[in-house]
Amino acid sequence: MKPNLPPTFPEAFIERYASILGAVQLERILHGFDAKRQTWFRINLLRGTIDSAKVILIEDGVKFIMDEFLVDAGWVEAEDRESLLSSKAAQMGLIYVQGLASQLPVRFLDIHPGLSVLDLTAAPGSKTLQIAGLASLDDEIAAVELVRKRKFKLQDNLRRHGADHVRVFLQDGTKVWKYRPEYFDRVLLDAPCSSEGRFRLDDESSFSYWSPSKVKEMVRKQRRLLFSAVHALRPGGTLVYSTCAVSPDENEGAIEHILKSFEGCIKIDPIKFDAPERVEPVLKWRNKQLNDQVAGACRLVPSERMEGFFVCKMIKTDTSHPPTPGKRN
Numbered sequence: 001m002k003p004n005l006p007p008t009f010p011e012a013f014i015e016r017y018a019s020i021l022g023a024v025q026l027e028r029i030l031h032g033f034d035a036k037r038q039t040w041f042r043i044n045l046l047r048g049t050i051d052s053a054k055v056i057l058i059e060d061g062v063k064f065i066m067d068e069f070l071v072d073a074g075w076v077e078a079e080d081r082e083s084l085l086s087s088k089a090a091q092m093g094l095i096y097v098q099g100l101a102s103q104l105p106v107r108f109l110d111i112h113p114g115l116s117v118l119d120l121t122a123a124p125g126s127k128t129l130q131i132a133g134l135a136s137l138d139d140e141i142a143a144v145e146l147v148r149k150r151k152f153k154l155q156d157n158l159r160r161h162g163a164d165h166v167r168v169f170l171q172d173g174t175k176v177w178k179y180r181p182e183y184f185d186r187v188l189l190d191a192p193c194s195s196e197g198r199f200r201l202d203d204e205s206s207f208s209y210w211s212p213s214k215v216k217e218m219v220r221k222q223r224r225l226l227f228s229a230v231h232a233l234r235p236g237g238t239l240v241y242s243t244c245a246v247s248p249d250e251n252e253g254a255i256e257h258i259l260k261s262f263e264g265c266i267k268i269d270p271i272k273f274d275a276p277e278r279v280e281p282v283l284k285w286r287n288k289q290l291n292d293q294v295a296g297a298c299r300l301v302p303s304e305r306m307e308g309f310f311v312c313k314m315i316k317t318d319t320s321h322p323p324t325p326g327k328r329n
């Protein structure tokens with residue numbers, strides 16, 4: 001049974017995803033939009049260790065549980081959110097409040113010291129900080145953001161949490177590959193999207209902007225950014241693409257497009273992650289059958305633990321140069 005929807009909830013959303021995802025998955029998604037969400041946090045390894053943070057949280061009397069898979073992550077119940085936010089650990093920047101789903105892309109990027117890393121759409125910098133915490137201080141980390149105000153927010157966030165060494169660029173990510181072709185060992189594209197996975201039934205502003213044309217507009221942006229991400233990645237490097245969108249156009253469709261455009265240069269590395277929220281990627285819609293490899297992507301429905309999310313990990317197997325923008329973009 002569907003939860004009670006506010007009268008302003010877009011009917012077009014229901015129609016669209018009932019036909020693409022089916023009634024059962026749509027119902028799960030709608031219940032996820034209604035769920036009381038846990039507050040997840042990540043221990044900021046730039047400021048301390050997992051053990052030191054846990055000790056301070058315990059001293060602060062915060063009732064938290066650490067995750068088994070994401071060993072530097074934990075959560076509190078919705079009603080304990082305030083005690084977490086006002087804790088000494090939060091004030092010291094020793095913990096960083098970041099949703100569970102949002103922590104996954106960097107996890108799959110396999111960051112370790114000695115790599116050059118590009119975060120192509122970085123503000124406000126939750127994932128850049130996560131990358132910086134796993135890399136070493138002298139590694140090259142570049143964070144790119146298009147919107148001036150958000151770039152300042154990103155810089156401030158990085159500074160407050162001990163990541164001043166990250167190089168921040170106010171730039172259009174679609175052009176980065178021109179300055180650094182086949183350069184980075186790792187590229188993260190946490191793309192601008194329709195943010196459907198973040199809808200809350202009790203917050204009209206979370207869905208009031210949504211329309212099918214918004215999805216189309218996002219698809220155009222994502223394709224251009226993906227094109228740049230692939231060209232900026234060195235052969236042998238890893239690209240992780242993520243969105244908090246529900247629409248297959250922005251997720252599986254974007255990956256299908258990139259596999260076609262860069263045939264022979266890019267392959268999917270299937271994501272291993274067991275979670276009750278994980279559902280099969282959409283491999284067929286509007287009579288279009290996608291590449292079998294897309295099955296290795298990770299589609300997550302929203303729940304009390306996380307927002308709706310999509311992550312796909314890709315390896316660059318061969319050079320993509322010289323690029324042919326007209327053809328591939």
Ligand SMILES: C[S@@+](CC[C@H](N)C(=O)[O-])C[C@H]1O[C@@H](n2cnc3c(N)ncnc32)[C@H](O)[C@@H]1O
Pocket residue numbers: 102120121122123124125126127128144145146147150171172173174190191192193221225
């Ligand atoms: C989903 S948010 C990124 C969130 C970020 N990864 C984090 O975890 O904090 C997408 C960001 O991409 C930025 N953006 C949109 N178009 C861009 C472009 N062409 N180049 C660079 N950044 C862009 C948006 O302003 C927004 O800050």
